[in-house]
Amino acid sequence: MGRMGGNRSNYSVNPADYKLLEEVGYGASATVYRAIYLPLNEVVAIKCLDLDRFNCNLDDIRREAQTMSLIDHPNVVRAYCSFVVEQNLWVIMPFMDEGSCLHLMKIAYPDGFEEAAIGSILKETLKALEYLHQQGHIHRDVKAGNILLDSNGFVKLADFGVSACMFDTGDRQRSRNTFVGTPCWMAPEVLQPGSGYNSKADIWSFGITALELAHGHAPFSKYPPMKVLLMTIQNAPPGLDYDRDKKFSKSFKEMVAMCLVKDQTKRPTAEKLLKHSFFKYAKPPELSVKKLFADLPPLWNRVKALQLKDAAQLALKKMPSAEQEAISQSEYQRGVSAWNFDVDDLKAQASLVRDDEDIVEMREEDENKFFTNYKDATDSQSGMGKKNSEKLPLGELTSLVDSDDMKQSESLNKKGKILESDLQELGSSKNIIWKRNGSITEASASSLEKDTGTSKTKTQPVKSRQTQSGPLVPGAVLGHSSSEKVRPSERFENENQPSGEKINQVRRAPSFSGPLMLPNRASANSLSAPIKCSGGFRDSLDDKSKTNLVQIKGRFSVTSENLDLVKDIPLSSVPRRSSQGSPLRKSASVGDWMLDSKLLPIGQPPKESANTNIPASLLMPHLQNLFQQTSIQQDLIMNLLNSLQPAEAVDASLNGKLPPPLPRSSENNGSVDSATSERERLLLFKIAELQSRMINLSDELTSEKLKQMQLEQQLIALSSQEQHGDIREEVA
Numbered sequence: 145m146g147r148m149g150g151n152r153s154n155y156s157v158n159p160a161d162y163k164l165l166e167e168v169g170y171g172a173s174a175t176v177y178r179a180i181y182l183p184l185n186e187v188v189a190i191k192c193l194d195l196d197r198f199n200c201n202l203d204d205i206r207r208e209a210q211t212m213s214l215i216d217h218p219n220v221v222r223a224y225c226s227f228v229v230e231q232n233l234w235v236i237m238p239f240m241d242e243g244s245c246l247h248l249m250k251i252a253y254p255d256g257f258e259e260a261a262i263g264s265i266l267k268e269t270l271k272a273l274e275y276l277h278q279q280g281h282i283h284r285d286v287k288a289g290n291i292l293l294d295s296n297g298f299v300k301l302a303d304f305g306v307s308a309c310m311f312d313t314g315d316r317q318r319s320r321n322t323f324v325g326t327p328c329w330m331a332p333e334v335l336q337p338g339s340g341y342n343s344k345a346d347i348w349s350f351g352i353t354a355l356e357l358a359h360g361h362a363p364f365s366k367y368p369p370m371k372v373l374l375m376t377i378q379n380a381p382p383g384l385d386y387d388r389d390k391k392f393s394k395s396f397k398e399m400v401a402m403c404l405v406k407d408q409t410k411r412p413t414a415e416k417l418l419k420h421s422f423f424k425y426a427k428p429p430e431l432s433v434k435k436l437f438a439d440l441p442p443l444w445n446r447v448k449a450l451q452l453k454d455a456a457q458l459a460l461k462k463m464p465s466a467e468q469e470a471i472s473q474s475e476y477q478r479g480v481s482a483w484n485f486d487v488d489d490l491k492a493q494a495s496l497v498r499d500d501e502d503i504v505e506m507r508e509e510d511e512n513k514f515f516t517n518y519k520d521a522t523d524s525q526s527g528m529g530k531k532n533s534e535k536l537p538l539g540e541l542t543s544l545v546d547s548d549d550m551k552q553s554e555s556l557n558k559k560g561k562i563l564e565s566d567l568q569e570l571g572s573s574k575n576i577i578w579k580r581n582g583s584i585t586e587a588s589a590s591s592l593e594k595d596t597g598t599s600k601t602k603t604q605p606v607k608s609r610q611t612q613s614g615p616l617v618p619g620a621v622l623g624h625s626s627s628e629k630v631r632p633s634e635r636f637e638n639e640n641q642p643s644g645e646k647i648n649q650v651r652r653a654p655s656f657s658g659p660l661m662l663p664n665r666a667s668a669n670s671l672s673a674p675i676k677c678s679g680g681f682r683d684s685l686d687d688k689s690k691t692n693l694v695q696i697k698g699r700f701s702v703t704s705e706n707l708d709l710v711k712d713i714p715l716s717s718v719p720r721r722s723s724q725g726s727p728l729r730k731s732a733s734v735g736d737w738m739l740d741s742k743l744l745p746i747g748q749p750p751k752e753s754a755n756t757n758i759p760a761s762l763l764m765p766h767l768q769n770l771f772q773q774t775s776i777q778q779d780l781i782m783n784l785l786n787s788l789q790p791a792e793a794v795d796a797s798l799n800g801k802l803p804p805p806l807p808r809s810s811e812n813n814g815s816v817d818s819a820t821s822e823r824e825r826l827l828l829f830k831i832a833e834l835q836s837r838m839i840n841l842s843d844e845l846t847s848e849k850l851k852q853m854q855l856e857q858q859l860i861a862l863s864s865q866e867q868h869g870d871i872r873e874e875v876a
């Protein structure tokens with residue numbers, strides 16, 4: 145490895161001076177590569193942000209880059225320099241060779257770290273926050289995915305500045321209704337209209353991060369984003385439980401409780417918090433953090449392993465379009481990271497959702513109850529404390545789904561339509577986890593909960609951008625002809641080429657590493673199932689008359705549509721509609737249905753402020769939406785049923801594999817005959833079974849690949865030992 149820790153003036157803004165190596169991380173907005181800065185033969189990290197995917201104002205980015213370059217603190221990842229290469233912004237940073245805390249948890253510590261390590265990591269992070277706050281900055285994205293580690297155990301807070309500005313259209317300080325952040329980590333005041341926020345918002349996120357490091361996932365991470373927002377506002381703050389979290393000290397619990405106070409004025413400053421006894425006695429990170437990654441393979445191999453896992457999960461999601469449409473609603477509900485929203489719309493939606501008692505009454509205890517129920521159920525099934533859902537008959541799968549308090553999917557279940565993705569999630573029983581001793585094992589059932597939280601995927605650019613290349617720090621303007629452009633789809637073709645050629649192409653196209661052709665990719669920055677993000681920034685975002693979007697400013701668009709609004713609508717009364725004929729049209733994003741105002745009756749506003757009596761005009765789109773989805777699901781089920789061999793179905797039934805009948809709403813009984821319901825059950829069962837098998841196979845494949853990598857490493861170590869032995873013998 146080349147030397148690290150250079151200073152900014154040493155780095156050029158010429159992409160040809162950088163040789164990109166492996167991909168070491170990816171988030172919602174960027175892919176990060178290990179790279180060599182050739183003039184100094186120094187290892188650096190390059191964060192490549194796709195400018196096409198966001199409506200970025202280059203002036204904003206330049207300003208941010210300038211701010212970043214002034215940051216100088218041992219616990220903050222600084223940018224050496226940044227510049228635009230074609231449609232990408234390259235940010236050159238020090239390479240943190242152990243990656244993020246989130247990566248580390250995903251690969252080896254699914255249930256979180258031990259307290260000593262947490263104390264050290266948090267203390268270093270807090271020092272970074274203290275510095276940033278003193279400089280007048282708010283980080284706004286404090287989370288385990290942004291806490292980076294190097295092989296010495298040093299801890300640095302990353303992602304300050306550039307990535308944040310990627311999601312705003314203008315001066316984000318001025319904009320009161322937008323926020324850059326991640327729902328699970330967002331402070332309540334950030335969600336409250338007009339209340340304003342300051343650096344104390346980071347202290348809240350810091351508290352949530354403490355819980356994330358302690359449990360392996362952030363609180364509420366399994367809930368859909370809208371629910372997370374509501375829970376953050378309405379519920380008591382999360383914290384370390386005195387009973388459940390017995391292994392943690394009182395001082396740690398107290399420190400977390402201080403951060404997670406809803407009244408921001410009562411939260412301590414970073415400076416004050418650093419004086420807390422929990423940090424006073426924290427060990428130096430070299431002692432407590434360094435040992436966390438002993439025996440783990442290099443970062444890029446870990447990232448590849450995670451990618452394989454993601455790819456396997458995404459492969460399952462690559463289904464025929466009708467099927468995709470049917471599950472897309474549930475996908476978006478799984479959560480997004482770093483999203484913006486419109487507070488007025490959120491308020492409107494919140495008051496609508498308030499009508500649903502289930503959501504209002506949701507408490508974090510429910511979450512725990514679910515996990516306990518889930519684990520109990522799965523443990524008793526496998527008899528080994530491990531979930532083994534491939535052996536679960538659908539009856540049990542269904543009961544597990546039902547035990548989840550997530551009423552949104554329940555409303556569909558009641559109609560006998562368990563969402564495909566729910567089954568799939570239950571089926572994905574095994575996660576590859578790298579044990580500390582370097583061996584591979586399967587994650588315990590608890591890892592499932594981490595796979596249901598916030599998530600992100602990457603999309604390919606959909607529009608061409610006016611080229612505004614140029615260095616963000618003073619330097620040369622980079623020119624690239626359009627013919628030189630290599631689109632992301634070409635990146636994988638470069639893989640098998642000789643290295644010389646490859647390097648040349650790398651310089652033209654930063655996104656090339658990794659053998660996987662992933663259509664959409666779940667963020668390694670999240671611990672969740674993948675979610676499709678919107679196909680890019682929408683124009684005229686403030687023109688709310690166009691749609692009933694709740695959130696359209698960021699990478700994701702979330703509609704004010706809520707599945708819970710209308711439960712148990714008699715299917716028989718629903719006329720089949722083609723999507724063309726509907727005033728609802730499908731957006732290019734996560735399957736959100738947008739109201740096409742042109743198709744609405746004249747005078748009917750597309751969006752109204754909400755009150756406790758839901759106006760018909762607001763309800764209608766939701767009803768239509770639900771009808772539309774139901775039709776799609778029915779079509780899908782019928783198509784799949786038709787493709788099923790009747791004999792197979794009978795076989796399955798005779799073999800006693802059939803689950804007990806699903807509960808069906810009484811309204812449906814009159815409209816769907818029992819034969820259809822039986823077939824539906826059969827079909828769902830088959831789907832669950834197939835998915836479970838596929839996941840197991842993918843896991844096995846991943847596991848074999850990892851073993852192979854380990855063996856190769858051992859082989860290399862052995863052969864070098866042998867060589868040394870030979871040399872010693874010769875010398876003797």
Ligand SMILES: Nc1ncnc2c1ncn2[C@@H]1O[C@H](COP(=O)(O)OP(=O)(O)OP(=O)(O)O)[C@@H](O)[C@H]1O
Pocket residue numbers: 168169170171172173174175176189191221237238239240241242243244246247285289290292302303307481482667668669
């Ligand atoms: N300097 C670095 N050295 C090593 N790995 C890094 C570095 N910077 C980022 N990474 C890895 O890349 C991942 C994604 O980076 P980053 O968080 O900056 O992307 P992002 O798109 O801004 O993500 P998000 O918006 O979800 O936070 C990180 O979680 C980390 O694992």
